[in-house]
Amino acid sequence: MNKKFFLDLLFPRFCFGCQKEGSYLCEDCQNILGILESHQTYSGKNLKDLYWATPYQNPLMKKLIHCFKYEPFLKELSKSLSLLIINHFQLIEKQPDFSEFILIPVPLYKKRLKWRGFNQAEEIGKEVSEFLKIPLISNCLLKIKETPPQIELLETERKESVLGVFWVKKEEIEEEKILLIDDVFTTGATMEECARVLKKAGAKEVIGLVVARG
Numbered sequence: 562m563n564k565k566f567f568l569d570l571l572f573p574r575f576c577f578g579c580q581k582e583g584s585y586l587c588e589d590c591q592n593i594l595g596i597l598e599s600h601q602t603y604s605g606k607n608l609k610d611l612y613w614a615t616p617y618q619n620p621l622m623k624k625l626i627h628c629f630k631y632e633p634f635l636k637e638l639s640k641s642l643s644l645l646i647i648n649h650f651q652l653i654e655k656q657p658d659f660s661e662f663i664l665i666p667v668p669l670y671k672k673r674l675k676w677r678g679f680n681q682a683e684e685i686g687k688e689v690s691e692f693l694k695i696p697l698i699s700n701c702l703l704k705i706k707e708t709p710p711q712i713e714l715l716e717t718e719r720k721e722s723v724l725g726v727f728w729v730k731k732e733e734i735e736e737e738k739i740l741l742i743d744d745v746f747t748t749g750a751t752m753e754e755c756a757r758v759l760k761k762a763g764a765k766e767v768i769g770l771v772v773a774r775g
């Protein structure tokens with residue numbers, strides 16, 4: 562008996578949307594989330610573009626993200642969530658060519674990482690890296706200061722709160738094209754700040770990639 566089969570027997574998975582047994586997100590409920598079938602371009606101050614698979618507003622989406630990042634910290638949800646990104650890439654007409662990119666997850670401060678047990682962006686990144694066949698590099702962008710939970714801040718406060726909290730290992734990203742990955746994009750303050758420091762350290766371009774956009 563393989564390990565996965567054994568675990569499925571012990572801990573059967575139920576769909577977060579309809580409770581059907583088999584997976585955390587069944588195909589029908591995935592369709593309800595509404596994976597975007599076209600790429601909506603985005604242009605930020607430092608992010609050249611942004612790819613997102615689905616809107617964040619759907620209560621099912623919020624529930625999935627919540628159970629992933631907070632209690633019960635279902636790390637395995639990274640598979641269902643990254644599948645949304647992969648499906649989005651497969652649905653859009655003009656496939657982006659990321660073959661020359663490296664994938665970098667938005668980092669967590671060490672205390673947060675210890676509390677959650679994993680970096681949600683990195684977990685999603687692992688699956689996406691396999692799909693795109695590009696390397697995932699997790700140790701060249703670090704968060705060196707703690708920030709208050711972004712959810713409690715106003716947009717202007719968010720921008721200020723992330724200033725100077727990231728550190729880059731310059732030699733790893735110089736001249737690189739970077740796909741910066743995270744779970745959710747809301748105001749974009751965090752991703753824009755990451756992109757800013759990456760570009761300042763010599764990255765050629767930075768494109769964002771998230772499961773959901775608020």
Ligand SMILES: [Zn+2]
Binds near residue numbers: 577586589590
């Ligand atoms: Zn379902």
